[in-house]
Amino acid sequence: MLLIHPPVTRPCEPPAGIARLKAALAMRGIRATVLDANLEGLLYMLQAPARSDDTWTRRAGGAVDRHLADMRSGRAHRNHSTYSRVVGDLNRLLEVFSAPLETKVSFGDYSAHDLEPVRSADLIRSAEHPEKNPFFGYYCARLPQLLAEQSPAWIGISVNYLSQALCAFALIGYLKQLAPGLRIVLGGGLISSWLRRPGVRLSFEGLVDVLVEGPGEEELCRLAGAGHVPRIAELMPEYESADLDRYLAPGRIIPYSASQGCYWQQCAFCPERAEGNPYRPLPAATAAQHLQQLSLKYSPALLHLLDNAISPALLAQLVRTPPGAPWYGFVRVSRELQDPDFCRALRASGCVMLQLGLESGSDRVLEHMGKGITVQESARVLRCLHEAGIATYVYLLFGTPWETEREAQMTLDFTASHANTIDFLNVAIFNMPAAPEQNAAHALRSFSDADLSLYIDFVHPEGWDRKSVRRFLDQRFKRTGAIASIIRSKPPLFGSNHAPFLAGKMKADMV
Ligand code: SF4
Structure with missing residues (x-):
């Protein structure tokens, strides 16, 4: 099973929900790989050649490696003005990278000029045209090889915030283009909130095979054919495979x-x-x-x-x-x-x-x-x-x-x-x-x-x-x-x- 945390959320800590799912699957002897596509996708954008020639972008682009190192070492956190400058420069690069597609990526937010994450027709449009999403280049660079290595029976995607919804559906659309037979299970806090809302009928036929309301441990173990999971009390999140030192935080x-x-x-x-x-x-x-x-x-x-x-x-x-x-x-x-x-x-x-x-x-x-x-x-x-x-x-x-x-x-x-x-x-x-x-x-x-x-x-x-x-x-x-x-x-x-x-x-x- 491949578990994916889609963009965009603040890239400062590993996703906790997915870490608990991984622990539940591991307890039943099922191997799961976690992909933090949010962290990797944002770093991919930050390290791409700058797409604008204005003074601010040039300066930010020239300093990107130093800024990332400073965010991780704590040097950026020495005082508020250093911190604001470093974060502002990095964020500038995200905005410039995403602007040509009339989208806006920042640390923790995403918007597209013609799509709303609270409209199911727009989520489906995002899946139909993944190439219009600014993370498409990263998806193309990362996913084909990962799928070839892992051959996952299921792909689990966890969506907790509105800022993830459109990018998650672009990801699903791209996965279905790569391998139409891939089975997708979609869950997380936002999906649960939608499923619990009276009168909402979520249906993403041809894109999502299973929608999960609430904690996903039981459902994922069932899909993987592993029967019941241990009670939540016995589960400690599993961050073993997370690249913990790449997150943007001083430690x-x-x-x-x-x-x-x-x-x-x-x-x-x-x-x-x-x-x-x-x-x-x-x-x-x-x-x-x-x-x-x-x-x-x-x-x-x-x-x-x-x-x-x-x-x-x-x-x-x-x-x-x-x-x-x-x-x-x-x-x-x-x-x-x-x-x-x-x-x-x-x-x-x-x-x-x-x-x-x-x-x-x-x-x-x-x-x-x-x-x-x-x-x-x-x-x-x-x-x-x-x-x-x-x-x-x-x-x-x-x-x-x-x-x-x-x-x-x-x-x-x-x-x-x-x-x-x-x-x-x-x-x-x-x-x-x-x-x-x-x-x-x-x-x-x-x-x-x-x-x-x-x-x-x-x-x-x-x-x-x-x-x-x-x-x-x-x-x-x-x-x-x-x-x-x-x-x-x-x-x-x-x-x-x-x-x-x-x-x-x-x-x-x-x-
Ligand atoms: S009921 Fe809601 S708002 Fe009140 S303390 Fe609990 S989580 Fe917070």
């Missing part, structure tokens, strides 16, 4: 999921809740043991916990049995994180950064959202983490159906007055999921006629529409002195994936 980042779903599951409009994804955690002791084993095996510079929210039980376990490498991930504001001693112990366990969905500075909005937190609790957690030396990456959400302009101002005031405890900020405008049971109370209107769109437009009950929210963010929120400087410190293009390396705390550890 290896090893991703790991200790759970599927979310233990809270009560936030209104959360996709996890909308899709009814059950919460399936590993026992905390097992997860902590896995993390220790991954540290021993791969010597990571950083462990990336992928859980939607790391449970308090696992946090406590990591304090008792530290993973043995620096780590970061998402948490909820909890009682434990309001305890300065607990936060200091977390820091001692290797925690360098925590991501927190604080969303709003208004208790009324938080209550309607079902977040189960208060503004005061958020403030206490930020202070404890800051004092413990753990960087904070805060997520705010504006324009929810319950927010008014006055409450958006409260979020601004909260952020400004706690700016000294916030290291990084992610600011988003609310998207209403296209899930009938969640949005029934709101007046809806379509963004477009795309059949696979996961979101729908709505009429804000207080007139606090996207345009007004955007104006507030651009003209007031982002221009507030203390907030502006936090926003500037966010790593361009790689965001939270590289933030721990730029946060003062981890830098101190790396020295």
